[in-house]
Amino acid sequence: MTGNEALSADLYQLTMLQGYHQQRMDDIAVFELFIRKLPACRGFLVAAGLEQAVDYLRNLRFTPADLDWLSGTGFFKAEFLQWLRHFRFTGDVHAMPEGTVFFPDEPILRVTAPISEAQFVESRLINIVHFQTLIASKAARSVLTAPGKTLVEFGFRRAHGGEAGIFAARAAYLAGFSGTATLGAGRRFGIPVFGTMAHSFVQAHPSESEAFEHFARANPDNTVLLIDTYDTEGGAQKAVELASRLKSSNIPIKGVRLDSGDLADHAHKVRRILDAGGLTGATIFASGNIDEYTLARLQSAEAPIDGYGIGTRLDTSEDAPYLDCAYKLQAYAGIPRRKRSEGKATWPGVKQVYRRFDADGLLAGDTITLAEIPCAGRPLLKEVMRSGARVEPLPSLVQIREYAKDxxxxxxxxLRTLSDAAAYPVQVAAELRALTERMDKETLPR
Structure with a gap:
């Protein structure tokens, strides 16, 4: 989505706002966005979506059409709707830079603003940051499993909606993928685009050989042939035969694609056919329900595959389709606040995360502490918005990608394993624990 998104919210955001407005409650509130726990078999997460979150906050406003519709619901008073005409986000935001590795309970985004503003933006902020973080974290596992391989995001058609498909491409590229098959993501974010052909192109021709030649002459600089429509090894042989016919036209066979069957076995056989036919420089690209677990098996089998199209299982994060993401009030009117709901208790107060590294530069441990009490390590949350405006331009997607790589x-x-990841040490500072204990003693239910 682009442009105005004021109604990308839950009803209860506005019913609470009406309550705050009626009671003239508009002191400064601090909300923090965090993940409660890691999905099974995951050792870390990768923060993503900050750029779109900031854009949402900067452009937030209600249009006359929005207000007319809200009026028609019957939930809201005319005076409150009149007040909404001038509603803008005027607060501050601190966040971990996109591409930052993080862990449960660590705030990755903090909003400081009048409570009406800080409360209202909850749903859309979670929606943006949760999804891109989910996909970036999934994509990073493939990047770590298959270093040096070309990885292309292939999942737009099975993403849960058009925006999800575009944002999935961005998140995957941020995490280290080579590019996307989705043109819209290429145009919007400058992500390299990749593509070959579908089986239907081959089936529409009288013969596979004719289909290959027609495609090559139509796309002389991007001749990657899908060879498994009928017989994979037979298709590879036809690619070799075509290469000799195309020499006089200076059209090279850039590569072939496998999309079915035992990919490791086919890749070994196809590589031998291509090499024997003089196509030693032609790459082998594979697709078809691939994820990090498939990559690990293919890497173990030493499959001679140069690149992979990874779609459905990435764009839906098939093995972990959601994160236990929360956006909670931590302070209001200068007073720390703590939620004590069973299984959902929060650490109170305005917080910062400090990270320590070992002698080799590897992550050694984090500390969650109160923001006003520094501790050893590198602070992770940075100021990105002040009084509703960006503090400075956000980094480009290429810069974010390099940061994520680091x-x-x-x-x-x-933490790099696909299962049984080690527990990363995240400490809660003594001062934060003391505040929590004091609040639990002093703040009794009323």
Whole structure:
């Protein structure tokens, strides 16, 4: 989505706002966005979506059409709707830079603003940051599993909606993928685009050989042939035969694609056919329900595959389709606040996260502490908005990608595994624990 998104919210955001407005409650509130726990078999997460979150906050406003519709619901008073005509986000935002590796309970985004503003933006902020963080974290596992391979995001058609498909491409590229098959993401974010052909193109022709030649002559600089429509090894042989016919036209066979069957076995056989036919420089690209677990098996089998199209299982994060994401009030009117709901208790107060590194530059441990009490390590949350405006331009997607690469390179071996990841040490500072204990003693239910 682009442009105005004021109604990308839950009803209860506005019913609460009406309550705050009626009671003239508009002191400064601090909300923090965090993940409560890691999905099974995951050792870390990668923060993503900050750029779109900031854009949402900067452009937030209600249009006359929005207000007319809200009036028609019957939930809201005319005076409150009149007040909404001038509603803008005027607060501050601190956040971990996109591409930062993080862990449960660590605030990755903090909003400081009048409570009406800080409360209202909850749903859309979670929606943006949760999804891109989910996909970036999934994509990073493939990047770590298949270093040096070309990885292309292939999942737009099975993403849960058009925006999800576009944002998935961005998140995957941020995490280290080589590019996307989605043109809209290429145009919007400058992500390199990749593509070959579909089986239907081959089926529409009288013969596979004719389909290959027609495609090559139509796309002389991007001749990657899908060879498994009928018989994979037979298709590879036809690619070799076509290469000799195309020499006089200076059209090279750039590569072939496999999309079915035992990919490792086919890749070994196809590589031998291509090499024997003089196509030693032609790449092998594979697709078809691939994820990080598939990559690990293919890497173990030493499959001679140069690149992968990874779609459905990435764009839906098939093995972990959601994160336990929360956006909670931590302070209001200068007073720390703590939620004590069973299984959902929060650490109170305005917080910062400090990170320590070992002698080799690898992550060694984090500390969650009160923002006004510094501790050893590097602070992770940075100021990105002040009084409703950006403090400075956000980094480009290419810069974010390089930062994410550095972050992943600093993961200790125990966090890189696809299962049974080691527990990363995240400490809660003594001062924060003391505040929590004091509040639990002093703040009794009323």
């Amino acid at each position: 972050q992943l390179s600093r993961l200790p071996a125990g």
